[in-house]
Amino acid sequence: MALEKQRFDTLILGAGGAGLNAALQLANADLKVAVVSKVFPTRSHTVAAQGGVNAALANVLPDNWHWHMFDTVKGSDYLGDQDAIEYMCREAIPTVYELEHNGVPFSRLSNGKIYQRAFGGQSQNFGGEQAVRTCAAADRTGHAILHTLYQQNIRAKTHFYDEYFAVDLIKDDEGVVLGALVLNIATGEPLLIESKTTLLATGGCGQVFRTTSNAHINTGDGMAMALRAGLPLMDMEFFQFHPTGIAGKGMLITEGVRGEGGYLINQDGDRFMEKYAPNAKDLASRDVVSRSIVTEVRDGHGCGPEADHVMLKVNHLSEDVIAKRLPGIRESARIFAGVDPVKEPIPVFPTAHYVMGGIPTDRFGRVMPTSEDNGAHLPGLYAAGECACASVHGANRLGGNSLLDILVFGRLAGHNIIDYVKDNGAHRPLNEAAVEQAMGRLQRWRTKGEGLTVSQLRNEFRKTMEDHAGVFRVEEMMAEGVEKVRQIREKLGDVRLTDHSSTFNTNRTEALELENMIDVGLSIAVSALHRKESRGAHSRPDYPKRNDAEWMKHTLYWNEGDKLDYKGVRVQPLTVERFPPQERVY
Amino acid sequence: MKFSVYRYNPELDNDPYMQDFEIEPRQGMMLRDALLVIREQDESFTFRHSCGEGVCGSDGVNVNGSNKLACITPLTELKEPIVVRPFPGRPVIRDLVVDMSRFYAQYKQVDPWLIRKEPMPEREILQLPEERDRLDGLYECIMCGCCSTSCPSFWWNPDKFLGPQALLSACRFLADSRDQAAEERLDKLEGPYKLFRCHTIMNCVEACPKELNPTKAIGHIKAIMLKDAI
Numbered sequence: 001m002a003l004e005k006q007r008f009d010t011l012i013l014g015a016g017g018a019g020l021n022a023a024l025q026l027a028n029a030d031l032k033v034a035v036v037s038k039v040f041p042t043r044s045h046t047v048a049a050q051g052g053v054n055a056a057l058a059n060v061l062p063d064n065w066h067w068h069m070f071d072t073v074k075g076s077d078y079l080g081d082q083d084a085i086e087y088m089c090r091e092a093i094p095t096v097y098e099l100e101h102n103g104v105p106f107s108r109l110s111n112g113k114i115y116q117r118a119f120g121g122q123s124q125n126f127g128g129e130q131a132v133r134t135c136a137a138a139d140r141t142g143h144a145i146l147h148t149l150y151q152q153n154i155r156a157k158t159h160f161y162d163e164y165f166a167v168d169l170i171k172d173d174e175g176v177v178l179g180a181l182v183l184n185i186a187t188g189e190p191l192l193i194e195s196k197t198t199l200l201a202t203g204g205c206g207q208v209f210r211t212t213s214n215a216h217i218n219t220g221d222g223m224a225m226a227l228r229a230g231l232p233l234m235d236m237e238f239f240q241f242h243p244t245g246i247a248g249k250g251m252l253i254t255e256g257v258r259g260e261g262g263y264l265i266n267q268d269g270d271r272f273m274e275k276y277a278p279n280a281k282d283l284a285s286r287d288v289v290s291r292s293i294v295t296e297v298r299d300g301h302g303c304g305p306e307a308d309h310v311m312l313k314v315n316h317l318s319e320d321v322i323a324k325r326l327p328g329i330r331e332s333a334r335i336f337a338g339v340d341p342v343k344e345p346i347p348v349f350p351t352a353h354y355v356m357g358g359i360p361t362d363r364f365g366r367v368m369p370t371s372e373d374n375g376a377h378l379p380g381l382y383a384a385g386e387c388a389c390a391s392v393h394g395a396n397r398l399g400g401n402s403l404l405d406i407l408v409f410g411r412l413a414g415h416n417i418i419d420y421v422k423d424n425g426a427h428r429p430l431n432e433a434a435v436e437q438a439m440g441r442l443q444r445w446r447t448k449g450e451g452l453t454v455s456q457l458r459n460e461f462r463k464t465m466e467d468h469a470g471v472f473r474v475e476e477m478m479a480e481g482v483e484k485v486r487q488i489r490e491k492l493g494d495v496r497l498t499d500h501s502s503t504f505n506t507n508r509t510e511a512l513e514l515e516n517m518i519d520v521g522l523s524i525a526v527s528a529l530h531r532k533e534s535r536g537a538h539s540r541p542d543y544p545k546r547n548d549a550e551w552m553k554h555t556l557y558w559n560e561g562d563k564l565d566y567k568g569v570r571v572q573p574l575t576v577e578r579f580p581p582q583e584r585v586y
Numbered sequence: 587m588k589f590s591v592y593r594y595n596p597e598l599d600n601d602p603y604m605q606d607f608e609i610e611p612r613q614g615m616m617l618r619d620a621l622l623v624i625r626e627q628d629e630s631f632t633f634r635h636s637c638g639e640g641v642c643g644s645d646g647v648n649v650n651g652s653n654k655l656a657c658i659t660p661l662t663e664l665k666e667p668i669v670v671r672p673f674p675g676r677p678v679i680r681d682l683v684v685d686m687s688r689f690y691a692q693y694k695q696v697d698p699w700l701i702r703k704e705p706m707p708e709r710e711i712l713q714l715p716e717e718r719d720r721l722d723g724l725y726e727c728i729m730c731g732c733c734s735t736s737c738p739s740f741w742w743n744p745d746k747f748l749g750p751q752a753l754l755s756a757c758r759f760l761a762d763s764r765d766q767a768a769e770e771r772l773d774k775l776e777g778p779y780k781l782f783r784c785h786t787i788m789n790c791v792e793a794c795p796k797e798l799n800p801t802k803a804i805g806h807i808k809a810i811m812l813k814d815a816i
Binding site: 096106113503506 | 595596597598614625626628629630632633634635636637638639640641642643644658660679680683686690694697698699700702706708709710711712713714715717718721725726727728729762764
């Protein structure tokens with residue numbers, strides 16, 4: 001049977017905040033845009049973002065984008081590109097207003113303006129008093145934003161391919177991306193989508209770790225597609241462990257809890273963050289708080305019968321504040337930890353949460369294929385959101401900057417695509433050989449017989465990543481991890497599906513996801529092994545100091561031969577003075 | 587723990603059937619965790635799920651006769667044998683996976699987006715906290731479908747009655763002080779079926795995993811219509 005083909009001006013892979021905000025700009029400009037998502041759009045993981053989105057609106061306390069920029073550069077442990085960070089912090093303000101105009105039900109202040117709360121790593125006046133910068137819709141900000149963006153895309157008549165799984169990018173011999181092969185999950189039929197421009201907006205990869213705040217769908221599909229297309233991933237060693245996941249389970253308890261006045265205690269009831277971050281305390285940067293919790297537990301100060309977690313105390317706040325500002329958290333704590341935070345503290349421990357690294361892009365969302373910093377980019381290919389690395393988070397992302405990143409760069413990628421399509425109006429000829437190659441990825445899983453199951457190898461892989469690439473990393477542990485993940489990659493050949501039907505075959509999509517996760521997991525393990533310093537979320541007891549002389553540079557990883565290369569940090573902002581590296585204390 | 591699970595693969599089975607499974611419960615286990623354990627026993631067993639914390643709305647199923655979100659339903663709340671079926675009244679694609687396209691189409695029919703006729707201000711549109719409070723209980727819907735697929739009016743007239751989810755969404759925009767299309771929204775809901783087919787059976791309220799109240803929202807829309815008519 002002939003392969004079905006469809007043509008669009010733009011193909012967007014992923015329907016989270018980045019994909020939908022890009023789609024909205026494009027559909028409003030009357031471009032023919034297709035959004036492919038492996039789940040119905042409002043199931044995308046943006047929906048789970050809780051605390052809010054940063055923008056220096058100054059609705060509560062004085063603020064400006066320049067202070068926001070300083071905090072982001074410092075939070076990145078000076079690995080973020082300062083031109084991209086300046087751009088993001090300036091664009092934050094119109095981006096949030098546009099979202100509000102589109103209907104996002106933000107919480108409100110008594111004067112009718114958007115409610116803002118304090119979050120970690122925020123300051124006034126370049127490191128001074130705590131700032132109040134995070135725009136929130138109670139503790140359901142991601143839900144409010146994702147649903148609004150979906151609603152506006154319905155209005156704008158964006159064409160959605162719901163429950164289609166992206167298999168691989170299709171490239172021509174010059175390396176230009178021509179679209180993607182996708183799979184209709186319900187029928188098992190492949191479909192070729194040809195496009196003049198393609199935006200990867202496939203989100204994160206937290207499922208590579210066993211304990212994670214991330215959803216089942218966060219398997220790094222777009223990052224793995226980029227690797228298979230011969231593109232690098234940047235700064236993959238920087239993986240954020242959120243300080244407050246529900247202990248033993250991993251579901252997120254927003255930093256907004258601490259922003260509203262909650263704090264952490266150990267088994268003695270001590271407010272231990274005072275020791276590790278005397279000024280910012282519980283609102284220090286996430287990497288700092290996560291390390292402090294793990295250190296407390298390792299030193300025997302943990303709570304519970306196994307002394308394996310700490311407690312997040314909220315019950316000194318009024319029931320009214322909790323009901324109004326943190327209703328979702330109260331619900332989660334009751335369901336998953338069996339405690340009502342109005343009465344008792346919540347047991348918490350760090351949980352794998354967010355990848356700072358990703359597909360390298362410039363600040364226009366264009367994918368950069370090499371380690372040369374000469375502006376070279378792949379024409380027509382864009383990436384935005386958690387799968388991309390602009391790089392605005394560097395070695396550690398600040399809370400509230402993730403929604404910001406996806407919304408700003410999704411919107412901006414949309415605008416840049418509109419300009420690109422004006423000048424490049426024609427589809428390029430299809431490369432049949434590349435289509436065959438992508439089809440081969442599906443063909444491989446038709447092999448029948450005895451073998452490992454997908455879940456067996458997935459469990460082994462996720463445990464390995466957790467054991468060997470977690471909060472603290474030493475040489476031998478990581479080298480062993482790399483070796484193990486390589487062996488797991490070999491074992492993929494022994495995995496067989498037990499289900500070979502066409503209709504809604506989740507055994508097959510999970511096998512494709514496992515391939516993606518292993519490729520992405522290896523990029524994390526290999527990049528981490530080679531960075532011999534401690535910076536942001538990458539914490540090495542054997543190299544405890546940041547080493548700017550040798551390591552103030554981005555890692556690039558290619559999967560062919562696990563090759564690494566490096567490129568410099570862009571320290572020159574667009575219009576202001578650069579922020580030179582300083583010792584990072586909170 | 588004993589489970590009886592609905593199975594149907596249109597490529598292999600002439601008719602759906604119930605299959606028994608037994609699993610070892612762990613402390614704090616949710617229904618979704620149990621379904622995942624069953625899936626490890628039989629990788630062909632198919633259901634939708636994603637976030638695992640009750641916000642994405644993927645894993646609505648019918649368990650012991652009620653529609654629930656599997657990921658936030660503790661096993662301790664369920665009587666054995668635990669009978670798990672797909673949502674009632676929707677065509678089954680496979681096992682617990684149903685075709686929700688009608689449900690999504692009904693949502694789209696209420697123009698579920700903010701409509702503003704005045705030019706936008708430079709900054710945010712102002713909204714007082716008490717105005718914003720009117721959206722509470724309406725905007726939190728996760729579109730899981732537990733309500734609409736438990737509604738007898740929806741089962742009998744899915745082509746004419748919009749169902750509790752879509753009507754809750756309609757109410758969300760009618761309640762928004764920023765929205766400027768109330769009249770058009772109400773006009774679209776006129777007639778004997780779209781809105782008025784709700785007979786206040788209140789299965790939707792029972793089923794909603796987010797503790798929202800679509801029946802109340804529907805009553806609220808009816809009240810506005812009545813007031814406008816006078």
